[in-house]
Amino acid sequence: MARIIVITSGKGGVGKTTTSAAFAMGLARKGLKTVVIDFDVGLRNLDLIMGCERRVVYDLVNVIQGEARLSQALIRDKRADHLYVLPASQTRDKDALSMEGIESIFDELKKTFDYIVCDSPAGIEHGAFMAMYHADEAIVVTNPEISSVRDSDRILGLLASKTKRAAEGLEPVKEHLLLTRYSPERVQMGEMLGVEDVQEILALPLIGVIPESQSVLAASNSGVPVVLDEKSDAGQAYADIVARFLGEEIPYKFIDVQKRGIMSRIFGG
Amino acid sequence: MATQRIKRNPSPSPAFDLKGSLFTLTVMKLMSHDLDIVSDQLAIKVNQAPAFFQSAPIVIDLQMLPENGKVDFALLVGLLRGFGFIPVGIVGGSHDDKEMARAMDLAILSLGKNTGAVKAPPVITEKIEEKIPELKAVVAAPENKLVTKTVRSGQRIYAPNGDLIIMASVGSGAELLASGNIHVYGQLRGRALAGVNGDESARVFCQSLNAELVSVAGHYKVNEDLSQAVRGRPTQVFLEGDKLRISLLQA
Numbered sequence: 030m031a032r033i034i035v036i037t038s039g040k041g042g043v044g045k046t047t048t049s050a051a052f053a054m055g056l057a058r059k060g061l062k063t064v065v066i067d068f069d070v071g072l073r074n075l076d077l078i079m080g081c082e083r084r085v086v087y088d089l090v091n092v093i094q095g096e097a098r099l100s101q102a103l104i105r106d107k108r109a110d111h112l113y114v115l116p117a118s119q120t121r122d123k124d125a126l127s128m129e130g131i132e133s134i135f136d137e138l139k140k141t142f143d144y145i146v147c148d149s150p151a152g153i154e155h156g157a158f159m160a161m162y163h164a165d166e167a168i169v170v171t172n173p174e175i176s177s178v179r180d181s182d183r184i185l186g187l188l189a190s191k192t193k194r195a196a197e198g199l200e201p202v203k204e205h206l207l208l209t210r211y212s213p214e215r216v217q218m219g220e221m222l223g224v225e226d227v228q229e230i231l232a233l234p235l236i237g238v239i240p241e242s243q244s245v246l247a248a249s250n251s252g253v254p255v256v257l258d259e260k261s262d263a264g265q266a267y268a269d270i271v272a273r274f275l276g277e278e279i280p281y282k283f284i285d286v287q288k289r290g291i292m293s294r295i296f297g298g
Numbered sequence: 299m300a301t302q303r304i305k306r307n308p309s310p311s312p313a314f315d316l317k318g319s320l321f322t323l324t325v326m327k328l329m330s331h332d333l334d335i336v337s338d339q340l341a342i343k344v345n346q347a348p349a350f351f352q353s354a355p356i357v358i359d360l361q362m363l364p365e366n367g368k369v370d371f372a373l374l375v376g377l378l379r380g381f382g383f384i385p386v387g388i389v390g391g392s393h394d395d396k397e398m399a400r401a402m403d404l405a406i407l408s409l410g411k412n413t414g415a416v417k418a419p420p421v422i423t424e425k426i427e428e429k430i431p432e433l434k435a436v437v438a439a440p441e442n443k444l445v446t447k448t449v450r451s452g453q454r455i456y457a458p459n460g461d462l463i464i465m466a467s468v469g470s471g472a473e474l475l476a477s478g479n480i481h482v483y484g485q486l487r488g489r490a491l492a493g494v495n496g497d498e499s500a501r502v503f504c505q506s507l508n509a510e511l512v513s514v515a516g517h518y519k520v521n522e523d524l525s526q527a528v529r530g531r532p533t534q535v536f537l538e539g540d541k542l543r544i545s546l547l548q549a
Contacts (some may be wrong), residue, residue: 230485
């Protein structure tokens, strides 16, 4: 049975699309049939991060409105056999998303895919609701700063009350906390909230911590999901998250300050 | 006593209004004479949700008791009070049981017809009717609300006729409202407004106070007004005259 996972946050710019791309790619590289859907209608970004922007013909809204078949809109990733992208429309707005339309798309995708990853738009409006409504699990992307934490708390409240699972009284949406743009050094200096601080406020199991990293921006600009950059810390962190999501037990990295060698302490660096 | 007061203080406008009303009460159907067993089993029940049973009015139902044997009423009432219940009356029982209950200031109640298992003879019903006005004034069971999950930012939880008990943390941007007390067995970071219908005896209790706003019957303090001595500590918030006070729950 296919699982639907929404990548959400409430706040914008915290790394939802980066996470969606890396997470979906990570699942596909484990041999799982995965589709990642961009729900940010009007502000299409996922295609850029996935590096498939020049192959977009049809999009999510076309399929919902019956202008294209689902198979025509799905873009196969060239790097992973099991990964497909369903892009958003840049020219429409989020009201074009209808509950029935999305439901029928999910029903069709569930027949062939193991995992359906939904990249939610920021905010708590229609688009975000459409992205989260059918979710079985949610990865709540949070930056270690108070406004992001509060917005995540708000989204968690909505996940518990405004989703299909809540409406039908089923088992609640399984929630995971993902901290992104984390810098242990700045936590130590008291400039940033630590993992424990955020966990204490949100009371949520931690699926991983993505360190603040130059490689994320570089990967985004070149259209390569950062999980493919195996040498980068962020890439490794995303690979760990996928493994943890699939039930493997992996120790958390990048939470503590790296111990610096004596040479770098003397010479700085 | 009420009549005496009216005689002493004749007043043109009515000082009160006596009305019949319905309340939800906890009924304890006693099935054993052995109070040791009752005590053990009660302890287990109460331990599951101590706050829920605190100050809960309770009616003792003697109809299911085996015929032979006697209940030690004084012991039973003491037992219930010890667990935090407020015994208010009995249902059923022998003539002796009723005498005993009356002696302990407990009301003699009869169950409504819809409950089916009414054994009480009609003679007793008449006696009860004399007592009913007094009883109605005593029995005011609150409809308490119990929440076991974290209350998230943007959520609003309202207990219009009783206490609100939260067994988890309350996020900033969340709002709790209760006509009675508010208990938070976690961090309180949102707003907590107790006694929203004007009950000045209502209180807010929490394990760790960092509320955006706390209020009792409209008297409030915002986060900025919280002193360092109480911030992040187990505290209670209550009214003392016109002043909202915040004190630590332990020394």
